[in-house]
Amino acid sequence: MSGRVGGAAATVAGLAVIFALSYLDAAWDSQNIMATIVMAPFVTAMRASARQTAAVALFAVVAGVLSGGYNANYGTSDYFVRLVVVIAGAAFAVAAAHSRRRLAADQARFELLRGAAQIADRRDAAVPEVVDRVGELLVPAFADVCVIDVLRGGKVERLGVVASGPRREQIEHGLRARSPGTEAEVLPAVPLLAERVDESHLRANARDDADIEFLRSLGERSHIRVPLRSRGRAIGILSLLATTRSYRPEDLQFAQLLGGRVGLALDNAGLFAELESLQARLTTALDTLAEAVTIQDERGRLVYANDAAAQTFGFESAEAFLATPPQEIADRFASFHEDGTPLALEDLPGRAVLRDEHPPPLLVRAVDRRTGEERWRMVKATAVPSRAGGPRLAVNVIDDVTDVKRAELAQRFLAEATAVLASSLDYEQTLAKVAELAVPRLADWCSVSLPRGDRLRAVALAHSDPEKVALARGYQERYPSPAAEQVLRENAPRLVNDIDEEAIAAAIDDPERREQIRSLGLRSVMLVPMVSGPRAIGVITLVSAESGRRFGQADLESAQELGRRAGTAVENARLYEERSHIAATLQRSLLPDELPQIPGLELASLYRPAGEQNLVGGDFYDAFETPTGWMLLVGDVTGRGAEAAALTGQARHTLRTAGMLLGDPDAALRQLNQALAQRAELTPCTVALVHVAPDARSAAVRCAGHPQPLLVRDGEARPVGHFGPMLGAWRDSAWRAEEVALRAGDALVLYTDGVTDTVGHDGRFGDERLLRSLHGVSGASEAVAAIDRALTAFQRGPQADDTAVLALSVT
Amino acid sequence: MDPAPEFSVTRRRVGATVVVAPAGEIDLATVDAVKREIEGAGEHVVLDLREVTFIDSAGLRLVLECSRAVPDFAVVPGPREVRRVFDLVGLGERVPMLDAPPDG
Numbered sequence: 001m002s003g004r005v006g007g008a009a010a011t012v013a014g015l016a017v018i019f020a021l022s023y024l025d026a027a028w029d030s031q032n033i034m035a036t037i038v039m040a041p042f043v044t045a046m047r048a049s050a051r052q053t054a055a056v057a058l059f060a061v062v063a064g065v066l067s068g069g070y071n072a073n074y075g076t077s078d079y080f081v082r083l084v085v086v087i088a089g090a091a092f093a094v095a096a097a098h099s100r101r102r103l104a105a106d107q108a109r110f111e112l113l114r115g116a117a118q119i120a121d122r123r124d125a126a127v128p129e130v131v132d133r134v135g136e137l138l139v140p141a142f143a144d145v146c147v148i149d150v151l152r153g154g155k156v157e158r159l160g161v162v163a164s165g166p167r168r169e170q171i172e173h174g175l176r177a178r179s180p181g182t183e184a185e186v187l188p189a190v191p192l193l194a195e196r197v198d199e200s201h202l203r204a205n206a207r208d209d210a211d212i213e214f215l216r217s218l219g220e221r222s223h224i225r226v227p228l229r230s231r232g233r234a235i236g237i238l239s240l241l242a243t244t245r246s247y248r249p250e251d252l253q254f255a256q257l258l259g260g261r262v263g264l265a266l267d268n269a270g271l272f273a274e275l276e277s278l279q280a281r282l283t284t285a286l287d288t289l290a291e292a293v294t295i296q297d298e299r300g301r302l303v304y305a306n307d308a309a310a311q312t313f314g315f316e317s318a319e320a321f322l323a324t325p326p327q328e329i330a331d332r333f334a335s336f337h338e339d340g341t342p343l344a345l346e347d348l349p350g351r352a353v354l355r356d357e358h359p360p361p362l363l364v365r366a367v368d369r370r371t372g373e374e375r376w377r378m379v380k381a382t383a384v385p386s387r388a389g390g391p392r393l394a395v396n397v398i399d400d401v402t403d404v405k406r407a408e409l410a411q412r413f414l415a416e417a418t419a420v421l422a423s424s425l426d427y428e429q430t431l432a433k434v435a436e437l438a439v440p441r442l443a444d445w446c447s448v449s450l451p452r453g454d455r456l457r458a459v460a461l462a463h464s465d466p467e468k469v470a471l472a473r474g475y476q477e478r479y480p481s482p483a484a485e486q487v488l489r490e491n492a493p494r495l496v497n498d499i500d501e502e503a504i505a506a507a508i509d510d511p512e513r514r515e516q517i518r519s520l521g522l523r524s525v526m527l528v529p530m531v532s533g534p535r536a537i538g539v540i541t542l543v544s545a546e547s548g549r550r551f552g553q554a555d556l557e558s559a560q561e562l563g564r565r566a567g568t569a570v571e572n573a574r575l576y577e578e579r580s581h582i583a584a585t586l587q588r589s590l591l592p593d594e595l596p597q598i599p600g601l602e603l604a605s606l607y608r609p610a611g612e613q614n615l616v617g618g619d620f621y622d623a624f625e626t627p628t629g630w631m632l633l634v635g636d637v638t639g640r641g642a643e644a645a646a647l648t649g650q651a652r653h654t655l656r657t658a659g660m661l662l663g664d665p666d667a668a669l670r671q672l673n674q675a676l677a678q679r680a681e682l683t684p685c686t687v688a689l690v691h692v693a694p695d696a697r698s699a700a701v702r703c704a705g706h707p708q709p710l711l712v713r714d715g716e717a718r719p720v721g722h723f724g725p726m727l728g729a730w731r732d733s734a735w736r737a738e739e740v741a742l743r744a745g746d747a748l749v750l751y752t753d754g755v756t757d758t759v760g761h762d763g764r765f766g767d768e769r770l771l772r773s774l775h776g777v778s779g780a781s782e783a784v785a786a787i788d789r790a791l792t793a794f795q796r797g798p799q800a801d802d803t804a805v806l807a808l809s810v811t
Numbered sequence: 812m813d814p815a816p817e818f819s820v821t822r823r824r825v826g827a828t829v830v831v832a833p834a835g836e837i838d839l840a841t842v843d844a845v846k847r848e849i850e851g852a853g854e855h856v857v858l859d860l861r862e863v864t865f866i867d868s869a870g871l872r873l874v875l876e877c878s879r880a881v882p883d884f885a886v887v888p889g890p891r892e893v894r895r896v897f898d899l900v901g902l903g904e905r906v907p908m909l910d911a912p913p914d915g
Contacts, residue, residue, distance in 0.1 A: 638868045682876050686868065686900060705871075705900030725901025729875050733901065757838075757867055764865060800839075801867075 007048035014044030014056035022063045026070040034067040035082045038089030045097035053097035057090030109254050112142055116261035120268055127159070130269040134262050135162025142251075142258075143240035145171060145218065149180040150228065150236030150266065156180040159236070159266070165243070167217075174214050179207065180237075191259075192225040193252040222246040226255045228263035235263050287318075292398035295384075296350050300326055303393070312377070312398055314368060333366040334548065340365075340440065349381035350394040356383075363405070372497075372523060372550030376405035403554070410558040413441055418565055427573030428459050434540075434566050435462040442558060443542035444549075445472055445520075448530070448566065449484060450538040456484050459538075464546065468520065472543075475516050484527055484539045491536040493528040493560055497550050521545035526556055528563040532571035540566065583645075590620045590648050598623075598630055598808075600696035604780035606788050606805040608754070610798075618644040619752045619802035620652045627663035629694045631655075634750035634806050635687040636706065650675065651685050651727075665691045669704055669727065669735055676728025685727045688750045691737075696810055699748060700737040705729075707756065710774060711740060712747040712783055712809075717774040719767075720748070747783050747809035749774065754803030755787065760794035769794065780807035820848050828855040828883075830912045834862035837870035845870075849877055856881045857912045861889035871900050878906045885909050 017040040025033050041057035048056070064086035068074035115137040119130055131148055138146045139162045148160040158180045163171040194201055197220045206212035220241050228236040238259045240247070247255075283304075286293050292309035294302055305318045313329055315321035321329070326345065335343040343364055345351065352359035361380040367373070378401045384393040420433045431448040438446035439462040449456040458476045463469045487494050499522045508514045524544040529536035540563050544551060551559075587609065595603040603623055618637035623630065633655055637647045654675055658668035669689065676683050686706035692699045701709055705726025708719035724735035740748070751770070758765040773790035777783045784807050791803065818835035829852035833845045837860075849856055858877065860866070874897075877884050885907040888894040897903040 636868060638872045682872065682879065684868070684872050684875055684900075703899070707899065723899050723901065725905070726871070729901070730905060753867060757865075 007052050010044045010047035011052040011056055014040040014048070014053070015059055017043050018056070018059050018063050022067065025067055032067075032071050032073065032078070032082065034064055034071060035085045037063050037067075038086045038093075041090045041093030042096070045093040045100065048097060049101055050094055050098035054094045057094050060090050061087050108141065112137060113254075113257060113261060116258055116265060120261055120265035122265075122268075125265075125269050127266060127269045130262075130265050131160030132162075134265065135160060138162070138240065138258070140164040142255075143224075144243045145175070145220075145239075145241035147175055147239040147241075148228070148236065148262070148266075149239070151183060151234070154183060156183055156185075156236075171218060174217075178211070178214070191227065191252055191256050193247055193249065194223050195246050195248065197221055197223060219243045224252055224255045226252070226259035228266065229260045230263040230267035235267060238262055292396075292400070294350075294396045294398070296326075296354065296394045296396065298354060298392060300345075300351060300354060302326065309398060312375075312400060314370075332370065333368055335367075336365045338363045338365065348396075349379050350396045353381040353383045353394040363401070365405075367547060367549055369548060372544070372548045374402070374549050374552075375400060376402045406554045406558075409441065410554065410561070413437065413558060414561055414565065417562055421565055421569035425573045425576045427570045427577075430569060430573065431566065432460040432462070434562070435460040438462065438540075438542060438559075438562065440464040440547065442555065442562075443526070443551075444545045444547050445541075445543040447472070447476060447541045447543075448538060449476075449541065450530075450570070451488065455480050456488060456539060471516075472520060475520060476541075479513055479516075481527075481541070483525075484541060487527045487529050487539050488536050491529045491531065491534075493526065493556060493563075495524075495526050495551055495556050497524045499523055499525065523548055524551045526551050526559050528556070528559045530563045530567035530570060532567040537567055537570060586645050586649075590645065590652060592622055592624075595623050596625060596630075598625075598692075598696070600811055601630070601692065602780045602809045602811050603632075604784040604807045604809075606784045606803070608788075608791070608799060608803040610754075610800055610802050618648050619754060619804035620648050621750070621804050621806040622652055622656055623806065623808075624656055624660060626659050626691075628691070629663075630692040630696075631659045631665065631668070631689065632692065632748075632750065632806055632808055633687055633689045634706070634752055634804055635685060636752045636754075636802075636804075637683070637685045647676075647683055647685065651687070655687065655689070665689050665700065665702055665737070666735060669702065670733075673704075673727045673733050674731065677731045679728070683728050687727060688721065690748055690750060690808070692742075692808065697742055699740045699742055701740055701748070702735045702737050704733075704735055707751065707753055710749040710751075710771065712749060712774050712777060713743065713745070715776040715778065717749070717771045742810045744810050745778055747778065747780055747807055749783050749787070750806045751787070752802065752804045754799075754801040755791065755805060757801055758791055758795050758803065759800065760796045762794075765791065765794050778809070780809040783807045783809070818844070820844050822848050822852065825912065825914045827853075828857055828913050829853055830857045830859050832859035832862060832912075836865040837863055837873070838865065838867045839869045842869045842873050846873055846876075849873075849881070852881075854881060855883040857885050857887060857909065859887045859889070859912045860893050861887055861911075863889055863893055866893050866896055871896065871902060874902055874906060878902075887912050 018037055021033065021037050021040070037060045040060045041053050044056040045053040064083050068079050071079070073079040116134065119125065119133045119137070134148065135146050144165060145161070145163045147158070150157050150159050158176060161172045161175040163175070202212055202215045206215055218241060220243060222242045222245065224240045224247050226238050227234040228238050238255065240255060286304070287306045289306055290308055292312040293306045294309045295304035297303045302322050305321045307318050310316070310318045310321040313321060314332065315324070330345050337343050337347070347362070349359040349362050359381060361378050364377045364379055366375050366377060378399040380397045381394050384395060417434055417437050420437060421430055424430050435446040435448050444464045445462070445468070447458045447461040449458045458473065461469060461473050461476070463472050483494055504514050504517055508517065522543060522545055526542040528540050528542070530538035530540055540559065542551070542559055591607060595605060605621055607619070607621070619635070621634045623632045635651055635655070637644050637651055651672055654672045655668050658671040659665065662668060669687065672685070672687070676685055684705070687704045688706040688709050689702045689704070690699050690709060701721035702724060703721045704724050708721045710717040711720045720740050721738045722736040725733040727733070756765050756767055756770055769790065770787070773786050774783055777786045784805050787805050818833070818841045820831060820833045822829060822831050831845065831848045831852060833841070835841065837845060849858065856877065858874065874886060886897070887909045888897055894903070897908070
């Protein structure tokens with residue numbers, strides 16, 4: 001401090017002036033120049049402090065008082081006047097010295113501020129350079145030690161330490177190594193002044209015993225801590241230590257100003273440029289991301305949204321989106337969970353994250369209330385924890401998965417529809433299921449119409465609101481749709497969106513009908529043909545009402561595919577019904593309409609066709625009169641279906657015709673054998689044939705590869721007849737008859753292997769069970785009933801093969 | 812056929828002869844499996860039915876077909892029930908029946 005040297009010199013000079021003038025005054029008798037002593041304090045005041053000036057002034061006054069001795073004017077008015085002049089001058093000089101020093105101090109501070117401002121203005125300076133220059137500026141002019149700490153990336157960083165004095169390096173090293181503290185300790189950055197640092201102060205600040213030693217070694221006398229501020233925020237702390245002086249409140253105020261300048265200088269030097277450029281890069285990255293990204297603060301308000309997010313939610317710009325309150329944004333959409341339940345704002349993952357939860361991604365279906373457009377969004381949220389630990393921000397990533405979801409839903413819907421369509425061949429019932437399946441996934445209301453007579457009639461209708469089913473049905477009944485007729489005629493779909501008041505008024509004249517449309521809340525309609533082969537066989541109508549949903553191209557495609565699948569199913573069902581009808585008719589043709597009445601004989605039969613109705617079986621039986629008695633037969637053609645049915649018909653009618661014409665069982669068998677053997681394909685057939693004499697007293701039993709008939713006599717059954725070759729296998733086959741004398745009460749039971757091959761819990765039904773089932777029976781009807789009962793009790797699962805039984809008994 | 816008890820067909824070659832040996836029940840549900848094995852077996856085939864527990868008309872028809880299509884075809888009829896069915900339809904007299912497959 002050069003001022004001190006100057007002050008001392010000025011003091012010495014002042015005192016020298018006093019002595020010199022006093023000497024002159026004493027030596028110069030004729031003149032009294034005592035008053036000139038007053039110059040001394042002024043001389044001092046020019047350079048020295050007020051205190052030094054006051055000392056010199058005191059000497060000057062003392063010299064003035066003493067001057068009365070050598071000037072010999074004590075007590076005179078002249079003496080007093082001169083003394084007053086000296087005292088007044090001295091006082092004035094002291095005041096002048098005081099003002100001068102204050103001015104000089106202000107000047108110095110001004111210079112410091114100016115220096116700091118100059119540093120701040122140097123925009124090309126790097127941070128270390130700024131720190132060095134701030135140090136140079138402040139040390140030792142304003143402080144003996146200057147420490148700069150900044151907040152960067154959530155941490156406190158010791159940016160610079162500048163000390164002065166002989167222990168400079170030691171102090172700088174020690175302070176650099178010392179932890180700058182945490183952000184919580186540094187912020188809030190309250191300006192702090194310790195005018196006089198004492199032991200207790202050191203203890204309060206020391207981190208440990210070694211630290212307190214270090215703090216003591218600094219010789220700190222006074223200190224100031226002020227925030228470094230830039231652009232309205234605290235970016236760090238400026239700490240100033242004085243070892244020889246005490247800071248005063250005005251120094252604190254000044255330091256605060258300084259803090260602002262230094263903070264700005266550091267900011268300008270790009271302290272945060274790196275961070276901010278990273279932030280800027282991140283923001284740019286987010287802005288250009290295809291995924292919608294939003295960031296919410298603790299209160300759920302949006303603080304950031306990229307353009308994709310704004311677009312997703314139907315806003316022109318991110319700014320407009322951010323300016324809209326969350327509830328208002330939510331209100332723009334009817335939002336639903338995947339299962340269709342309404343979605344509340346609180347269900348969103350972002351809100352859950354702010355509640356400290358860890359929500360899984362949420363799939364949301366949102367229908368824009370204004371446009372009716374439906375979107376699927378996958379919403380994921382992650383928390384950005386605050387420095388205190390709890391969530392501060394929620395980052396939401398919103399993926400528009402509409403296309404994927406629609407494709408998936410369409411696939412699933414069509415798969416389910418196909419399964420449902422395949423589950424039953426009762427097509428009206430099936431179509432009802434399809435309509436139910438389409439609601440509410442594809443539409444709020446779905447009806448399936450088929451041509452009935454000269455117009456289309458709804459055969460199935462489903463509505464998401466059960467109370468509206470009747471209303472919708474009534475409407476369709478009452479107002480046949482020309483559009484649907486056209487779709488059927490042209491085999492081309494039709495899609496009408498945005499049905500509003502105006503459109504209704506333009507299209508419909510009937511006010512009552514208009515009213516009905518309004519009450520049904522029609523918004524969009526899709527009409528697709530049900531297609532089978534090249535033609536449309538019906539129309540599926542899909543209506544959007546309550547949901548406000550607008551149909552898109554994807555919806556139309558799904559609906560058309562549904563139309564194709566439903567069309568095929570309906571056609572199949574029709575064919576199946578037709579085929580079942582044909583099969584039943586054919587089956588009936590293979591069996592006699594009714595068994596003939598034969599005097600002295602009772603006949604009974606049982607026919608159990610296998611499982612499916614539309615497969616004509618290969619079993620047959622017949623009973624007819626011949627010129628030589630009665631012929632009863634049971635036969636079996638291998639296989640099922642149309643081919644077997646044709647053969648069965650041929651077999652039965654060949655036997656019947658030959659038998660009736662020739663009256664010879666062997667001839668009849670030969671005839672059929674030849675006919676079958678002539679066929680290109682191997683078509684074996686087995687037959688058991690009983691020829692009963694006209695008097696019913698005897699019967700000839702023949703087996704052509706067929707199980708032997710059973711003779712039930714006195715309640716016991718036994719097989720009768722010789723084994724013979726099956727028909728159609730060999731041309732040279734011949735059969736041997738077993739003649740059986742019949743008694744009253746005897747029964748003959750002819751059956752096919754469907755009886756013995758029947759599967760039960762305990763293997764096949766078999767011969768033994770068959771014989772046992774006939775134990776104790778008498779009469780044809782009883783025998784047939786007994787077999788039927790036994791089979792029903794035994795059988796497990798569906799019947800695999802046809803079963804035929806024909807019994808006769810002698811009355 | 813329900814229940815379809817376990818059914819299998821094995822095929823082995825003994826010299827020039829292929830022995831096809833089904834095991835289980837031969838009926839409409841399983842007959843095609845046997846048929847496939849025989850069709851590719853060549854001109855000397857023995858159908859070994861010793862492990863067969865049941866044969867229905869579809870099986871008989873197969874035997875009949877094979878007796879026509881395969882120049883050297885023989886059957887090892889196996890269990891009594893199966894043998895009885897062959898007799899029933901007259902196959903026993905028409906198709907060569909063996910007590911056991913060659914070398915087996």
